[in-house]
Amino acid sequence: MEILQRLGRNTIDTFASIGAASLMLYGALIAIPKWKNIRLTVEQMYVVGVQSLLIILVSGLFIGMVMALQGYTILVNYGAEGSLGPMVALSILRELGPVVTALLFAGRAGSALTAEIGLMKATEQLSSLEMMAVDPLRRIVSPRFWAGVISMPMLAIIFSAVGILGGHLVGVDWLGVDAGSYWSIMQSTVDWNEDVINGVIKALVFAVVIVWIALFKGYSCIPTSEGISKATTETVVYASLAILGLDFVLTALMFGIS
Amino acid sequence: MTDNIITVENMSFSRGQRTIYDNISLNVKRGKITAIMGPSGIGKTTLLKLIGGQLIPSVGKVEFAGQDVHRISRSSLYQLRKKMGMLFQSGALFTNMSVFDNVAFPLREHSELSEDIIHTLVLLKLEAVGLRGAHDLMPSELSGGMARRAALARAIALDPELIMYDEPFAGQDPISLGVLLELIKSLSQALQLTSIVVTHDVTEVLSIADYVYILANKTIIGEGTPEEIQQSESALVQQFLEGKPNGPVPFHFPAKDLASEFIGNQ
Ligand SMILES: Nc1ncnc2c1ncn2[C@@H]1O[C@H](COP(=O)(O)OP(=O)(O)O)[C@@H](O)[C@H]1O
């Protein structure tokens, strides 16, 4: 009986917070864009995007290198090491690029967004904005949302490009796969819409979900040090789970039935 | 036109199960300093947030300059808030901006003034609180008292009609305290500003207030000019003024009695 009660309460709480999160997003985004907000968005793109660049570059390079190493040891048994290019490119463009970038982005930028907004709430900065007749949803939440949604797909594209170069570094320069076949078979196999665009769409969906979770967790946190720390952890956990779950759904929709 | 800038009528407010206010009414006269006193945790900050429209009363209404704060549209409420300044207990300066930019913030948001004029205005406001020399410091480099004065400069940047001070004296050294008292008085007299000062520092506030409300037990237990308050016959008021731990106002947060807490749990 008690379990049922708790289940019911949790379900209601979950729907209530989804509703609250939607209201927050609605309040933040339904507004005529102003020049000032565009400037704020660009500032935030520097914080969430440019400052995440290093970790994305390094991870992309290593993932590409590892993919080439693993792929080569398997393909060489069948004398198919010429197909290393498309193998690396397809797995990175379709899956690893968007997913790993999203996971890193949730850890690097998402947690920072939650902590920043949570701390603004705890120090009454959000309240004082309201009392100064400035809507914190438009002033604080909205620029961060757009900055994340614009930056994340760009980071995923950069990740994929660097990953393919990393594959080249290991496959061609080190293990001696023919450079011509690495690039030309990749070119003939990778499809623009099917692979590249689908990867970017995935990244875009992940971006919306990560930033939304991060902003809502910060905005609705309990304004104490424990509350902020809990909210930050929840951002990373929920965003990561959402990314992996959505990746399955999107993959099934994009590549499953054709 | 009445000379009450704020009227609170038969207002009640609860947080969850706990009633914070039970049917209170009060008025704030235009151009005067009104003090609101009460023990901590009684809901003084809550009252300011109710007046500012950040919280909504369960019953009753709050009027500011003739407009019902909780019934007007969101955009009218934002217009109304431009006429209110609030000094938060913690100061609530924006930590990512210098003192100058903090004070300039409301001007940049709400006025079309040029940067030159804003520069002049900001330095004047900082001069008024004695912090012109600190204009390029970051909030983390200020002491508590300086932060509160910087926040005061920001709160008066738009020349509001009303300014609400939330415990301006808490944690101030005697000199900053004196400076703040002078500031509140001179702002109110020079700019015809209406002030609400929320505090539990009895002597300080009685020296500057024109009218005083004392809150306890979810309601107003005493009101009047400082002289009337000091001569009040009410045991509640006297206990508060003299700071006696025992009396009609309980020192303890509402709870079961101690014996049943320990024995009753088995
Ligand atoms: N965000 C909140 N959620 C729930 N209860 C709160 C919240 N803020 C304040 N309270 C409760 O409301 C009461 C009044 O708080 P407050 O107005 O801050 O008191 P004061 O400013 O007089 O010290 C306190 O007892 C506190 O427990």
Ligand SMILES: [Mg+2]
């Ligand atoms: Mg308070």
